[in-house]
Amino acid sequence: HRDLTGIGQLERHEILYLLDEAEQWVELNRRSNKHHDALAGLTIINAFFENSTRTLLSFEIAGKRLGADVVNMHAAQSSVKKGETLIDTAITLNAMNADAIVIRHGSSGATQLIASKVDCPVLNAGDGQHEHPTQALLDALALREALSDRGEPSEDFTGLTVVICGDIMHSRVARSNLLCLQALGASVRLCAPPALMPLGVEAMGAEVFHDFDAALQGADVVMMLRLQSERMSGQFIPSEREFHHLYGLTRARLDAAAPEALVMHPGPMNRGVEIDSDVADMGDRSLITRQVEMGVAIRMTCLDVLTRSARGVEGWAV
Numbered sequence: 001h002r003d004l005t006g007i008g009q010l011e012r013h014e015i016l017y018l019l020d021e022a023e024q025w026v027e028l029n030r031r032s033n034k035h036h037d038a039l040a041g042l043t044i045i046n047a048f049f050e051n052s053t054r055t056l057l058s059f060e061i062a063g064k065r066l067g068a069d070v071v072n073m074h075a076a077q078s079s080v081k082k083g084e085t086l087i088d089t090a091i092t093l094n095a096m097n098a099d100a101i102v103i104r105h106g107s108s109g110a111t112q113l114i115a116s117k118v119d120c121p122v123l124n125a126g127d128g129q130h131e132h133p134t135q136a137l138l139d140a141l142a143l144r145e146a147l148s149d150r151g152e153p154s155e156d157f158t159g160l161t162v163v164i165c166g167d168i169m170h171s172r173v174a175r176s177n178l179l180c181l182q183a184l185g186a187s188v189r190l191c192a193p194p195a196l197m198p199l200g201v202e203a204m205g206a207e208v209f210h211d212f213d214a215a216l217q218g219a220d221v222v223m224m225l226r227l228q229s230e231r232m233s234g235q236f237i238p239s240e241r242e243f244h245h246l247y248g249l250t251r252a253r254l255d256a257a258a259p260e261a262l263v264m265h266p267g268p269m270n271r272g273v274e275i276d277s278d279v280a281d282m283g284d285r286s287l288i289t290r291q292v293e294m295g296v297a298i299r300m301t302c303l304d305v306l307t308r309s310a311r312g313v314e315g316w317a318v
C-alpha cells in the first residue's frame with residue numbers, strides 16, 4: 001500500500017489524478033442522498049494529537065459518506081496522557097486492524113514514523129511544521145473549480161501568480177501549497193516578516209518578499225495564513241496590531257493585486273489580524289467556504305484511492 005505523508009512524495013500526474021477523482025465526490029456531496037458504499041466494512045481511525053475543526057470533521061464525514069466505520073481518537077482523552085509513546089500508540093491502533101489511520105501531530109515527521117510501524121495506509125492530517133497534504137489538494141481543487149466557474153477552466157495553474165502571506169516559518173500549509181502549486185505550474189511568492197520566513201525557500205523556487213504591497217502587485221491569488229503562536233514559545237512574536245498593519249489583507253491593499261484576484265485562507269482565521277472581514281466575506285472572490293467544501297471531497301478521494309489495493313480494487317491508478 002501507499003501512504004500520504006506529503007505532497008513532496010507525489011508526482012504532478014498523481015496530483016492531477018487525485019483532483020480529477022475528487023470531482024465525482026464534489027457532485028455526490030451536493031446531492032440530498034450523499035451515501036456511497038465504496039468503503040463499506042472498512043474501519044478508519046482518526047488519531048488527532050492536536051486540535052482541529054475542519055480536518056477532523058471532514059475526514060470523519062468523508063469516511064462515513066463512503067460507508068466506512070470511523071472512530072476518532074482525541075489525544076487529550078487517550079492514554080497518551082498516561083505517558084504512552086507515539087510508537088506504542090501506533091502499535092495499539094494497528095492491533096485493532098484499522099484499514100486506514102489519519103494522523104495529526106505536533107511533531108514534524110510523526111506521520112512518517114507511524115507509517116513505518118503499521119500495516120495500513122497512513123494519511124497525514126498535518127504534522128508539525130512539515131506538511132498538510134490534503135489541505136494543499138483541497139486548495140488546488142477549490143482554485144480549479146473557481147477558475148472553471150469564471151469561464152477560465154484549466155487543468156493546471158500555468159501562468160498564475162499566487163502570493164502566500166503570513167507565518168510561513170511555522171506553516172505546514174505553506175510548504176504543502178508551495179510544492180503543490182509549483183507542481184501544477186503556478187509561480188509562488190512567499191511573504192512574511194524576516195523572523196517568520198524559513199531559510200531555503202528560494203532554493204525551492206519561491207520568490208521571497210518582506211513587503212506585502214510589493215508581493216501583491218498583479219497577483220492572481222492571495223492566500224493568507226494566521227500567526228501560529230502555539231509554535232512560537234521563546235521566539236519573536238509580533239503584536240497582532242503590528243502584524244495587521246504590515247501584513248494584514250485589507251480591501252484597499254487587495255487593489256494592488258490583479259483585478260478580481262481570488263482570496264484564500266485555510267482557516268482558522270483571525271479576523272482583523274491577517275485578514276479583514278470585508279475581504280474574507282467578499283462573495284465569489286473569497287474561496288474560504290469553498291475550500292472547506294472541497295476538503296470533504298478531497299478526503300473522500302484520498303481514503304478511496306489509498307485503500308484500493310486492500311479492497312482488491314485496482315490500486316493507485318496513475
Ligand code: CP
Binds near residue numbers: 056266
Ligand atoms: N485548515 C485546517 O487544517 O483547519 P483545522 O486545524 O481546523 O483542521
